[in-house]
Amino acid sequence: MSSDLIVRYYGAFNAGDLDGMAACVSEDLAHHVNEGQVRRGRAAFVAFNAHMARCYREELRDLAVLSGPPGRFAAEFTVHGTYLRTDDGLPEARGQSYVLPAGAFLTVAEGEITRIVTYYNLADWLRQVA
Template sequence: MAALDIVKAYYDCFNQKDWNGMLALLSPNIRHEPNQGEPRIGLEQFTEFLKIMDTSYDETLTDMVFMSEPSNKRVAVEFVVNGIYKQGEAGLPEAHNQTYQLPAAAFLEVEGDKISRVTTYYNLPLWIKLVSE
């Protein structure tokens, strides 16, 4: 399967909140590089991250644009995060079901038929502003 197809399936699972489907597309040694903080390595750490995300946020991605490169290893995707901030996290504003729309992007690497790296970028100060208004 082409890297682009794998990444599209991953984000389809995200929008369907099919966490097991997402995890099935990841390498056991997945490297998750978040916008802030240290990388998470491995399915166990990524699974814990998904649990926190599912508890604190309800997000759907729209306006998705996928870009791949000739080696069939890397895919970039640009999207808008449409979210509800359900439960606060340490160091972030208090949550009370604020809605937000935030532009973001991700870069993914595929080895074999599994995603081996997910790197995500977004404007955290803008997100804080959106949920603080």
């Protein structure tokens, strides 16, 4: 069942298992990050996740996975994070913690995630780490 794949993907995220996350996505993944450019391909996704792991430690809680038409899913969760290292163009990191509601839209085909679109309130995050 595809929703199991989504749960496995977010379980790998929470475990800090970057290889496990990469194993859930297709080679031609379209990764739409909040307020950023679309990253295309598994290699770009892996590089993005390595960068994120250096700058942030996050746990997603209260995960709810919703299914729609075949292959289409939404996930809602609360991000509990710590800002570890200053990210380019963002405020200085000093170990600030934050809690944000967030969500994602995902597409699954042939047993792999082919698209991830993530949303959260950047202004709220900036306020929390300021």
